[in-house]
Amino acid sequence: MAETHSLQDMRQQAAVAAKVFLQRDYSNGTVCQFQSKFPSELETRIDKQQFEETMQTLNNLYAEAEKLGSQSYIEGCLACLTAYTVFLCMETHYEKVLKKIAKYIQEQNDKIYAPRGLLLTDPIERGLRVIEVTIFEDRSLTR
């Protein structure tokens, strides 16, 4: 967990200036999608296009996790036939995609957001309700 260690260091060293919460977008039902509207607090910190690209990728990944396709049906039927004991040994498709999402967020944080004094929190840590963007005080820039 070296990556979170460095992010935690950043959290401890820099003071939190503000937190922006990106809520869920329910216009397509209960599937997990987040609002990709660019929050005004981030205007000075990051490029709008970059941010929207991150959000779009995240939304696509969540859509992939919840997709009703042949793979999920096969998994569901197999689980039913084995009296759901198959989940004790096998990881579900959703969990695999969540790992992919966690890796993607970490990578985005390292490459793009941390250098700008921002931190994206994985929504799974907030119960898939919000994407929390922590804005750290920018001591390096003078305004």
Place this chain on the structure above:
Amino acid sequence: MMKNCEYQQIDPRALSVLPQSAQNNTEKTVQRSRRKWEVFPGKNRFFCDGRIILASQSGVLPLTLGLIIVTCGLFFAFDCPFLVKHLTVFIPVIGGALFVFVVFSLLRTSFTDPGILPRATPDEAADIEKQIDTSGSSTYRPPPRTKEILINQQVVKLKYCFTCKMFRPPRTSHCSLCDNCVERFDHHCPWVGNCVGKRNYRFFYSFIISLSFLTSFIFGCVITHITLRSQEGKSLVQSIQESPARYPFLVICFFSIWSILGLSGFHTYLIASNLTTNEDIKGSWSSKRCAEESGNPYSYNSIITNCCATLCGPMPPSLIDRRGFLSLDEAIPAVSASEIELPPFTVKSDAHMCTQSTKDVLERMVHSYDVHGLCPPATPKTTPLDLEVSGPAAASSEPSLSAGCLPQDARQPVVPPCPPFSRSNKRRDSLHSINPAFRLASPSPSLSRTTFILGDAPDNGFIPLP
């Protein structure tokens, strides 16, 4: 007290100051890292170091298991030998397979997290409260917090959950028995000892379907047994008298078949139309829209797709991360609560208080001791007038239906009813009487009705403590 019920803006910076000051104490007092289930705010019980989750009242689950095991035991002991001899050896095999499947499904339903939503962090709650418009601080009865959104071109109202401090996602409901918001909340089933929600609905459905098959199978075998015995020369009555142990056995089977078949049929209907028991009882998408399927924005308008989506859809993960370890800043509220040594439901009743500002909640946890004398113990937000009625009902660990139903019904006239609440209640009652499935499926829906009453009461506003 009334002054404290005014809506107050939360300054997130004030919140971030508080945990840091307590952090030094935490490092000294916490000697081992704690898992998240140990500080879980809901009324659930955890076993096997967080692997197994149960509702706080699982009183009827042993009864359910006991009934199933005893009935099957009697079947295997008394009927199988005869039937194996006269018919086929597959009878106990099929019976055994069904029994195993039933027990697995039951345990899986009971021990799985139904889709509990973790409560909002203080920062998140502060952000949400900032976004809510308030007219002013003159009234001590803040308006009910709802948010309207469009789902598939249909207006859906999202309610604000005062306990979890967030706007509930669509199809989520707060179960007062477990004190959690549960996603795609169906009902709280006392037979299973857990809520039935998004994550364990398929297990619940396979439990009731397999149980229907099992009870029908056993009943059929017993009837066959008696018939075969009577054909051997004795009369029907004589052959029943030969093994009197069969009497209670037949009675249990007969009654359980009807209720279970009814429940299975009802849930099959719900699955085919992509509804939850909660929505069906409240009539959220029904008759007033005059079109069965276009009323429900979540339906795929195809029975097969609805069934596949609910039963074979992807299995969502547990959002509460029971076995994760607490980070330092998360451990603080738990430590400060234990240092104060308030009884657990008093801490929760702090959240239930009419003062919605999280800052007040934190202040109370740290400073005031006399709060618990004023707060109703672990019930949804009601006035102290209701304490005598609701207290025993909430505090009792017996989930018996009669005890559960009566105090809640008695409480309704006491709580000054908001017009929407009483209207929806009447509609609920009429639906209850119209739908014959409810008469058959007695255990779960009636208790779920009381659960909905409990869950709905705070959403239409609340009464501050005098």
